[in-house]
Amino acid sequence: MTKPQANRKTKKDTARQLALDIICAVLDGGAYANIALNKALRAKKVDDRDRRFITELVYGTVKAKGTLDWLLSQLSSRPVGKIDKVILNILRMGLYQIFYLNKVPASAACNESTELAKACSHLGTVKFVNGILRSAVRSKEAGTIVFPAESDNVAFSMALTEFHPEWLVQRWLEQFGAEETKALCKYDNLPPQLTLRVNTLKTTRAELLAALQEAGFEAEPSKWCDEGIVCTKTAGLNAFMEQHPDSCYMQDESSTLVAHALNPQPGMTVYDLCAAPGGKTTHLAQLMQNKGKIFACDIHAHKIKLIEENAQRLGVQIIEPVLRDAAVYKPDWANTADCVLVDAPCSGLGVLRRRAEARWRKTKKDLEVFPPLQKAILQAAARYVKPGGRLVYSTCTLEAAENHELTAAFLVTHPDFEPAVFKHPLTGEEVSELQLLPQRDNVDGFYICAMQRKENKA
Numbered sequence: 001m002t003k004p005q006a007n008r009k010t011k012k013d014t015a016r017q018l019a020l021d022i023i024c025a026v027l028d029g030g031a032y033a034n035i036a037l038n039k040a041l042r043a044k045k046v047d048d049r050d051r052r053f054i055t056e057l058v059y060g061t062v063k064a065k066g067t068l069d070w071l072l073s074q075l076s077s078r079p080v081g082k083i084d085k086v087i088l089n090i091l092r093m094g095l096y097q098i099f100y101l102n103k104v105p106a107s108a109a110c111n112e113s114t115e116l117a118k119a120c121s122h123l124g125t126v127k128f129v130n131g132i133l134r135s136a137v138r139s140k141e142a143g144t145i146v147f148p149a150e151s152d153n154v155a156f157s158m159a160l161t162e163f164h165p166e167w168l169v170q171r172w173l174e175q176f177g178a179e180e181t182k183a184l185c186k187y188d189n190l191p192p193q194l195t196l197r198v199n200t201l202k203t204t205r206a207e208l209l210a211a212l213q214e215a216g217f218e219a220e221p222s223k224w225c226d227e228g229i230v231c232t233k234t235a236g237l238n239a240f241m242e243q244h245p246d247s248c249y250m251q252d253e254s255s256t257l258v259a260h261a262l263n264p265q266p267g268m269t270v271y272d273l274c275a276a277p278g279g280k281t282t283h284l285a286q287l288m289q290n291k292g293k294i295f296a297c298d299i300h301a302h303k304i305k306l307i308e309e310n311a312q313r314l315g316v317q318i319i320e321p322v323l324r325d326a327a328v329y330k331p332d333w334a335n336t337a338d339c340v341l342v343d344a345p346c347s348g349l350g351v352l353r354r355r356a357e358a359r360w361r362k363t364k365k366d367l368e369v370f371p372p373l374q375k376a377i378l379q380a381a382a383r384y385v386k387p388g389g390r391l392v393y394s395t396c397t398l399e400a401a402e403n404h405e406l407t408a409a410f411l412v413t414h415p416d417f418e419p420a421v422f423k424h425p426l427t428g429e430e431v432s433e434l435q436l437l438p439q440r441d442n443v444d445g446f447y448i449c450a451m452q453r454k455e456n457k458a
Contacts, residue, residue: 014112015046015050015053015054015057016057016093016112016113016116017116017119018040018044018046018054019053019054019057019058019061019093020086020089020090020093020116021040022036022037022040022054022058023057023058023061023062023089023092023093024085024086024089026058026062026356026357027062027065027085027089027357027360028085028089032355032357033058033059033062033355033356033357034354034355034356036058037054037055037058037059038238040054041054041055042238056101057093057096057097058356059191059356060096060100060101061089061092061093061096062356062357062360063163063188063189063356063359064092064096064100064163065092065163065360066159066160066163066164066165066360067159067160067161067163068091068092068095068096069092070160071095071099071136071145072088072091072092072095072132074139074145075132075135075136075139075145076132078128084121084125086120086121087117087120087121087125087128087129090113090116090117090129091113091129091132091133093113094109094110094112094113094129094132094133094136095133095136097109097113098110098133098136098137098140099136099140106137106140109133109137110130110133110134110137113129113130113133114126114129114130114133117129117130147160147161148160150178154173154178155169155170155173158173158178158181158182158185162182162185162186162189163185163188163189163359164185164188164352164359165359165360165362167363167364168349168359168362168364169181169185171364172184172185175398176439180439180440181439183439184437184438184439187353187438187439187442188352188353188359188438189353190353192353192354193230193231193232194230194231194234194237194250195222195228195229195230195231195250195251195252195253195256196208196219196228196229196231196248196249196250196251197225197227197228197229197248197249197250197251197256197279197283198227198228198229198247198248199246199247199248199249199282199286199314199315200227200286201285201286201289201290201314201315201316202246202247202314202315203247205221205226205227205228205229208229208244208247208248209221209229211244211247212229212231212240215236215240216233216236217231217233217234217236217237217240218231218232218233219231219232219233220232222253222256223425223426224253224254224256224257224425224426224443225253225256225257225260225425227256227283227286228251228253228256229248230253245313246313246314246315249279249282249283249310249314250279251279251283252351252354252443252444253443253444254350254396254436254443254444254445254446255279255280255396255444255446256283257425257434257446257448258280258283258341258343258392258394258446258448259280259283259284259286259287259341260287260422260423260425261392261394261422261434261448261450262284262339262341262390262392262450263287263339263390263422264284264287264288264292264338264339265287265288265292265338266288266289266291266292267288267291267292268288268292268293268338268339269292269293269295269336269337269338269339270284270288270292270293270294270295270337270338270339270340270341271294271295271297271333271337271339271340271341271381271384272284272294272295272296272297272340272341272343273297273326273340273341273342273343273377273380273381274297274298274326274342274343274344274345274377275296275297275298275307275321275343276296276298276300276303276304276306276307277303277306277307277310278296278306278307278309278310278311278319279310280341280343281294281296281307281310281311281319282310282311282314282316282319284341285311285314285316285318285319286316288318290315290316290317290318291318292318293318293320294318294319294320295320295322296311296319296320296321296322297321297322297323297324297326298321298322298323298324299323299324299325299326301323304321304322304323307319307321308321326342326377326380326381327373327376327377327380328380329379329380329383330380330384333383333384334383334384335383335384335385335386335387336384336386337384337385337386337389338386338389338390339385339389339390339391339392340381340382340384340385340389340390340391340392341392341394342374342377342378342381342391342392342393342394343394343395344370344373344374344377344378344393344394344395344402345370345373345374345377346370346374346395346396346397346399346402347362347366347367347370347397347399347402348362348396348397349362349397349398349399349445350395350396350397350398350436350437350438350444350445350446350447351396351444351445353438353444354444367399367401367402370397370399370402371401371402371406374393374395374402374406375406375409375410378393378406378407378410379410379414382410382414382417382453385453386453387453387454387455387456388452388453388454388455389452389453390420390450390451390452390453391417391450391451391452391453392448392449392450392451393406393407393410393448393449393451394446394447394448394449395446395447396444396445396446396447397445397447398435398437398445398447402447403435403447403449404433404435404447404449407433407449407451410451411451416453416454417451417452417453417454418451418452418454419432419433419449419450419451419452420432420450420451420452421450422448422450432449432450432451433447433448433449433450434446434447434448434449435447
């Protein structure tokens with residue numbers, strides 16, 4: 001795929017130009033917003049003010065893409081699909097500033113967007129951009145653009161006001177009702193919190209908290225995970241982590257619960273079948289005190305390298321990366337594992353807050369792809385577990401077909417397995433499965449189910 005270019009002619013190296021380059025890479029080039037943004041900000045020397053502005057422009061424009069395209073359709077007779085991709089992204093970014101960034105003067109949004117158009121197109125297109133955005137300013141001031149009322153079509157209305165695709169809003173309305181669906185959408189639109197998992201092989205949470213606070217960061221202990229730290233002020237954190245490379249791993253709070261549910265002990269043999277980039281794998285190694293063996297599998301060779309790099313950085317020696325397809329059974333692994341983790345490929349609908357672009361890349365049809373794959377991986381995984389051994393299945397989605405329904409069906413067809421318990425991280429009660437919902441739990445959506453292979457009868 002040819003990478004879309006926002007800089008066809010000479011351009012000024014401005015915050016908006018950098019934001020546009022990133023937006024083009026994400027919406028038209030298939031890049032991940034967080035990775036593209038971090039890479040660009042590391043490459044360019046920008047001050048904290050520009051960094052915040054660029055981040056807001058990128059995440060805001062990407063999240064609101066559907067709504068911005070609808071606004072554009074109210075302002076122009078030209079179909080969105082007929083507009084040059086770079087010009088379309090200039091318009092999206094301009095409209096986002098006009099309608100959603102109150103601190104940005106409308107004149108600046110119009111003028112700077114026009115300058116961006118001049119750098120990559122001809123005079124006619126420049127006039128088109130200028131005309132559309134000035135019309136947007138007048139329409140906003142006059143209140144002539146009105147979103148459809150929820151009473152007419154609740155899914156369409158909520159999709160526009162809350163920046164989500166209509167099909168997904170409709171799906172959640174059927175699952176959760178209007179109030180919870182709106183709360184879930186609003187959660188997805190919040191800036192994601194940064195959570196660190198302390199590398200207890202090298203330091204303690206108290207020591208890392210003290211170091212962060214001494215360096216000027218706002219950080220507090222996670223209430224969900226004993227090794228977790230939530231950072232509420234993160235400017236300059238990359239530099240801090242370069243100085244303390246083995247102290248921690250960036251990992252979401254929900255994700256840190258999986259290793260504890262598996263509960264591996266020092267000296268055990270553990271299989272992590274969908275391991276890249278190695279966050280849960282290295283957490284397992286911490287719980288095992290770096291004693292035993294973890295076979296960390298992934299189907300992609302470039303991701304195997306990520307596992308190796310993260311293990312090396314954190315000082316973990318017990319991980320052996322394995323290039324393989326987790327859905328294909330490996331006979332020589334039969335009955336050899338004390339613990340097996342299946343952190344399965346999934347639709348990812350629980351972590352849209354952290355993946356701004358993901359809401360626009362998923363379709364209703366995509367959801368049908370995952371359950372058969374997850375079932376195949378889980379069935380292969382079960383054959384590796386020793387009698388008395390533990391199997392944990394997890395996803396970062398909210399879909400029952402990928403979560404409870406799948407594990408419940410597995411237990412019916414595998415009578416040699418039974419539910420196993422782990423402690424609820426907040427209440428301390430013993431549970432065998434946990435479905436975290438963002439709108440209720442205020443953390444990323446995650447599903448965890450623990451199972452145990454029954455001991456052989458004498």
